[in-house]
Amino acid sequence: MARDPSPTGRQEARDRSDSDWAKTQPPRGRREPSQRRQAAATDSATVDLIDWLSENPSAIEHIxxxxxxxxxxxxxxxxxxxxxxKPREARRILxxxxxxxxxxxxxEGxxxxxxxxxxxxxxxTATIIKSRNDERSSPLSEALVALAVQTAWEPIKNMIRATGVEELQRTCRILAVLICPAPEDHAAVQNGALLPLAKEGMLEISRERLEQVFPAEWVRRLRGDLGGA
Structure with missing residues (x-):
């Protein structure tokens, strides 16, 4: 769906998501959201991720x-x-x-x-200072060593990041949401995928829907990740 140059399929998915959300409006006075409403909220988030993927084709290839x-x-x-x-039965369990x-x-790893x-x-820095002390080399201030290490480390760290560690992390999270049969029932996906993805691939309306159906602690962590927005 994200690869399709036509937005028709994505819009139809969004329309279905919005319709399901509207149909699951809880009766007045009821506080606990129904499972169908939780599912509608996570569907809304999934549609946002698909839209984000449609604008980031390189991420699709990673996924x-x-x-x-x-x-x-x-x-x-x-x-x-x-x-x-019975390999089919073993696969079914997974x-x-x-x-x-x-x-x-x-x-998370x-x-x-x-x-x-x-x-x-x-x-x-600590290793250099300890090594020099152990070998009784000429003493150097910790500030000098730390500055030298930090200055050398920044470009090296960029080289590590150029290999795609952060992109791989995002890939795992998005794929977890997309393949999970019921994110509304899977705490690991809610906390380890939906929560961190909310700040980069979801519309505010989807975040608001998630807030309505997930526990207060989850909402607090979501808003915390968004800088209190």
């Missing part, structure tokens, strides 16, 4: 590569090791949110990796 990896070599390996005489769990966990990367200058 296709990850999707091909999962449906190709990963499935083949699992079939070989765990499929036994449709219970396993693949979106995998993608969200990969995205990439985030932890990125945080660790940001701590590298501190580690390098």
């Amino acid at each position: 296709q590569k990850v999707g091909d990896l999962l449906t190709g070599s990963v499935i083949s390996t699992l079939d070989e090791r765990f499929g036994g005489s 449709t219970d949110h396993f693949w979106c769990d995998l993608l969200v966990a990969l995205a 990439i985030e932890e990796f990125s945080k660790a990367v940001d701590r590298i200058p501190e580690y390098v």
